[in-house]
Amino acid sequence: MHMATMRTRRLGWTIAAGAALLSLRPIGPFERLADLALAPARVLGFLGAPSLLGGRGGLPADAGGAPGNLELERDLSAQLELAILRSAEPEQVPWPIRGVVPIPGEVDVSEDVNRDRVSLRVSDPGPIERGQAVVAGDVFVGTVEKIPVREPYRDRPGLLEKLLRRAGLSSPPVPPPRDLVIVRLITDPSARVGARVEGPASCRMVVGGLERLEDRVWLAVHNPESQNIHSGRVVVHESAPVVDSADSIASGFLLGDLSETTVAATDRTPRRQVVGVDPLLDFEAGLNQVLVLTPGRGPGVVDPRRSDIVGVLEATGWRHVDMASLGDLCAWRSTGRLDVGRNVGVRAGAAVVDGVRLVGRVSRSDQIGSTVALLDDPGFRVSALAQPVDDPGATPLVLGELVSQGRSAGGDVVLRWQPASGSRHDEWIQRHSGGGDEIDVRLWTGSGMRRVPRGLLLGAASLRSLGAPGGALLMELTGAGDPGAELQVRTGSSRLARPAANNVVYAAEGER
Amino acid sequence: MKRLTSLGIFFLWVSLAGAAQLFLISGSGGPGVDGPALGRACVPDLMTLVLVVAVGRLDRRDVVTLALIAAAARAACTAAPPFAVLSGCLVAALIADTIRRFADLDRAWLRAGAAGSGALAIGTWLLLVDLVRGSEARVTGRLSFGQASDADFVLAALTAAVTALVAPLVWPALHRLPGLRRLERKAF
Numbered sequence: 001m002h003m004a005t006m007r008t009r010r011l012g013w014t015i016a017a018g019a020a021l022l023s024l025r026p027i028g029p030f031e032r033l034a035d036l037a038l039a040p041a042r043v044l045g046f047l048g049a050p051s052l053l054g055g056r057g058g059l060p061a062d063a064g065g066a067p068g069n070l071e072l073e074r075d076l077s078a079q080l081e082l083a084i085l086r087s088a089e090p091e092q093v094p095w096p097i098r099g100v101v102p103i104p105g106e107v108d109v110s111e112d113v114n115r116d117r118v119s120l121r122v123s124d125p126g127p128i129e130r131g132q133a134v135v136a137g138d139v140f141v142g143t144v145e146k147i148p149v150r151e152p153y154r155d156r157p158g159l160l161e162k163l164l165r166r167a168g169l170s171s172p173p174v175p176p177p178r179d180l181v182i183v184r185l186i187t188d189p190s191a192r193v194g195a196r197v198e199g200p201a202s203c204r205m206v207v208g209g210l211e212r213l214e215d216r217v218w219l220a221v222h223n224p225e226s227q228n229i230h231s232g233r234v235v236v237h238e239s240a241p242v243v244d245s246a247d248s249i250a251s252g253f254l255l256g257d258l259s260e261t262t263v264a265a266t267d268r269t270p271r272r273q274v275v276g277v278d279p280l281l282d283f284e285a286g287l288n289q290v291l292v293l294t295p296g297r298g299p300g301v302v303d304p305r306r307s308d309i310v311g312v313l314e315a316t317g318w319r320h321v322d323m324a325s326l327g328d329l330c331a332w333r334s335t336g337r338l339d340v341g342r343n344v345g346v347r348a349g350a351a352v353v354d355g356v357r358l359v360g361r362v363s364r365s366d367q368i369g370s371t372v373a374l375l376d377d378p379g380f381r382v383s384a385l386a387q388p389v390d391d392p393g394a395t396p397l398v399l400g401e402l403v404s405q406g407r408s409a410g411g412d413v414v415l416r417w418q419p420a421s422g423s424r425h426d427e428w429i430q431r432h433s434g435g436g437d438e439i440d441v442r443l444w445t446g447s448g449m450r451r452v453p454r455g456l457l458l459g460a461a462s463l464r465s466l467g468a469p470g471g472a473l474l475m476e477l478t479g480a481g482d483p484g485a486e487l488q489v490r491t492g493s494s495r496l497a498r499p500a501a502n503n504v505v506y507a508a509e510g511e512r
Numbered sequence: 513m514k515r516l517t518s519l520g521i522f523f524l525w526v527s528l529a530g531a532a533q534l535f536l537i538s539g540s541g542g543p544g545v546d547g548p549a550l551g552r553a554c555v556p557d558l559m560t561l562v563l564v565v566a567v568g569r570l571d572r573r574d575v576v577t578l579a580l581i582a583a584a585a586r587a588a589c590t591a592a593p594p595f596a597v598l599s600g601c602l603v604a605a606l607i608a609d610t611i612r613r614f615a616d617l618d619r620a621w622l623r624a625g626a627a628g629s630g631a632l633a634i635g636t637w638l639l640l641v642d643l644v645r646g647s648e649a650r651v652t653g654r655l656s657f658g659q660a661s662d663a664d665f666v667l668a669a670l671t672a673a674v675t676a677l678v679a680p681l682v683w684p685a686l687h688r689l690p691g692l693r694r695l696e697r698k699a700f
Contacts, residue, residue, distance in 0.1 A: 005572045012576040016602035023596035023641050034594040041584035047531035051538040327538040328590050331552035332664040335591040363657040371591045379659020
């Protein structure tokens with residue numbers, strides 16, 4: 001064989017092997033280099049425009065019995081936001097607490113390597129200190145671990161990093177936002193909080209970390225005062241005179257229900273009895289609005305009003321975009337391509353909307369365009385809330401994570417929902433359906449997804465009671481966003497809504 | 513300069529093939545809960561077909577260049593990582609080149625084999641990358657999209673089979689794509 005051809009073949013296999021390694025173990029600077037190198041090649045992206053003919057729908061479908069117009073949906077989204085802000089305050093726990101100022105915060109990002117931490121965007125970071133308790137409604141969530149803006153800021157780039165920055169392929173880390181707070185959840189292995197079982201035979205214990213079972217996840221119980229109590233509601237119990245802890249002001253907040261089960265023997269472990277706390281929250285995908293309990297004198301309750309709500313589309317950082325093409329050469333994916341990318345600040349994870357309806361999320365962005373994973377892309381995950389179609393002001397049900405299964409034979413997007421083990425959806429459905437076990441709901445995006453604001457409409461679906469834990473429900477979504485419509489992409493990451501500072505009611509002294 | 517122009521024209525042809533493929537795909541039923549996206553999988557892999565035909569026609573020293581160009585065009589039409597697309601295109605081109613090394617791609621079954629194996633290599637490789645990245649993301653909690661499953665290998669195989677069937681039919685037309693004469697091998 002000709003030597004030059006031999007060399008070419010060898011070069012080809014070498015490049016193929018290198019590229020294969022880089023595709024399985026992605027390295028940031030190389031990925032950016034590839035994006036940069038491919039930018040000129042993507043100018044012909046407009047050639048894919050005819051593919052839009054297959055995806056362009058007509059008028060937006062009706063999402064739940066009401067006329068499908070933008071103004072109405074914006075109003076519904078604002079009502080949802082108001083209901084969420086109100087739901088952050090306790091109902092069962094005595095409230096307000098004397099000497100406690102609650103600082104509202106929205107869960108910003110829970111998609112991260114460490115699932116036992118969440119970041120919050122709070123309305124007023126001033127009085128917040130490390131170790132302060134964080135609650136969601138009646139439930140204790142965890143404690144403040146870090147306030148990044150107060151941490152020493154270090155940027156010591158190495159030689160390679162310096163070169164990359166000079167070439168424009170990397171940029172210095174962005175200082176953390178002022179209102180960012182990191183919370184260590186009670187699910188963290190090192191988290192501990194004093195607790196007791198409510199009832200006549202009170203039993204004290206320590207709760208923290210997880211007890212993983214086959215079909216559910218409980219909070220782990222340590223050092224229970226008695227081994228004979230296996231049921232009852234568990235609440236935080238750390239009396240201030242005994243323990244000088246910020247958790248003590250969260251005394252009385254709920255942790256969950258004490259439960260017991262038998263774990264069958266395996267090859268490595270014998271049959272055993274496990275006692276744990278069945279949590280009242282889905283800590284992984286069910287956190288939305290929380291309160292940081294700070295000691296001090298000041299406003300004791302948060303009373304958000306309709307006029308304080310910033311509409312989901314009025315918040316900063318939306319940009320009109322056009323879909324350049326629809327479809328993916330991989331038959332198992334459903335994606336589209338936008339005509340803008342990093343050049344205008346579009347980043348991976350950003351929401352793409354048709355009005356207030358979520359169409360998809362940016363899965364990858366380059367210099368001149370971005371790829372969007374559509375709602376019907378199998379595996380598309382979204383944190384969701386449900387609200388009755390007939391009662392848009394009701395406290396929403398936190399569903400947690402929904403996973404797209406693609407489309408049904410009828411063309412509707414199908415989402416799979418598996419309730420968390422502590423889900424109280426049965427009670428919620430019964431309350432809002434007048435005792436029935438099925439209800440028509442609108443599904444909305446919840447908090448905790450990077451660059452996806454809370455309060456985007458997913459569509460309408462029928463929600464029914466699942467009974468025993470471990471079951472899953474496939475929901476057919478009507479009125480989902482149309483990727484062929486006029487679209488907007490989120491380029492900002494600022495907080496969505498914030499109650500005005502002058503809109504708080506001061507705690508009544510001696511309430512508790 | 514003329515050579516560069518020819519390579520540019522090749523890029524245009526591959527991009528047009530990608531656009532046609534996207535158009536056909538968007539008109540077919542997507543992946544769904546009632547079954548895999550068989551309709552989409554029945555669309556032949558036109559981009560790979562153009563690449564394989566070009567490898568069969570043009571100078572063998574240009575195999576890598578052609579694969580790089582095809583990868584650049586393909587990366588704009590898929591959510592798959594660019595490096596995965598690059599390695600897939602290179603492997604497809606090198607498979608076709610290997611077949612050509614032993615026999616000219618002048619028979620229908622050879623053409624079908626070259627195109628089919630190229631499409632199968634790209635399809636299975638991209639699916640494998642999706643599976644690996646997806647399972648890693650589930651463990652680490654990193655942002656990821658797509659949920660390929662083992663059953664999707666059927667889709668890759670189906671696309672490869674359709675591509676193989678179509679290859680002998682469209683080969684003569686693709687073999688005469690204008691603007692590539694400068695890249696053809698010299699006759700001795």
